[in-house]
Amino acid sequence: MISTRLHPDKQSAAQAIAREIADLIQLRSKSGKPTVLGLATGSTPLPLYAELIRLHRAEGLSFRSVITFNLDEYEGLGPAHPQSYRFFMEENLFRHLDIPAANIHIPDGMAKDPASHCAEYEAAIRAAGGIDLQILGIGRTGHIGFNEPPSAADCRTRWVHLDGVTRKDNSVFFGDLAQVPHGALTMGVATILEARQVALIAFGEAKAEIVARAIKEAPSADCPATWLQRHPACTFHLDAAAAKGL
Ligand code: F6R
Secondary structure, eight states: OEEEEEESSHHHHHHHHHHHHHHHHHHHHHTTOOEEEEEOOSSTTHHHHHHHHHHHHHHOOOOTTEEEEESEEETTOOTTSTTSHHHHHHHHTGGGSOOOGGGEEOOOTTOSSHHHHHHHHHHHHHHTTOOSEEEEOOOTTSOBTTBOSSOOTTOOSEEEEOOHHHHHHHHHHHSSGGGSOSEEEEOOHHHHHTSSEEEEEEOSGGGHHHHHHHHHSOOBTTBGGGGGGGOTTEEEEEETTTTTTO
16 A cells, blocks of 8 residues: 655655664664665655755664665676766765675676676665665566566566657756766665565655656556555655645
């Protein structure tokens, strides 16, 4: 089931979700348990990451017991490439926190054998006890992670071909469409649905149509975000512009 939560602006959304994450970390670490977070890249989670960094600095929130799994990585981009998601995460979150390097997991876009790398990624998530909270954005194609349409509900971490719309949307980060990779490794829909809680974030009018489709359309591979309707604890965190079609 998808519940929606409307926020006055990006900053308020970031504060509310960061507080939930902080509470989860504190609750779990009290009983000696790690917190496993699923993380997204792109422009949407940036205010959230800034707020988590603020909580770490200003309130001493520790990430020592946190284990992270990122959703996806571009094919062919190594950690030193400024557009790789590994680079993005280091710059915008990890290097500002006390999270141990060994606790950070991001699919390897340079993996020589993507199929076995993806199987190992799934195994690592299971070995960590599964994801407690998965953060998601949503693409205009209806993708979650890089699960472009059509993506079935049972798909797992794998190599995918990026949709032309996604490549165009993401070309703003690369400065040139030709530089945007054609493929990526992504957690699957089934992998995402196994997270115990899901928080999807969407801001701005450009996301209004796809947010409405994700919530209102019958679940199908044509709009992968619709599979979230089958999740028992999924919240869409929206600003007014993104909620316009609801
Ligand atoms: C990123 C990811 C994607 C993005 C989506 C929205 O790791 O998995 O699904 O969340 O493309 O991107 P932005 O936030 O840039 O609009």
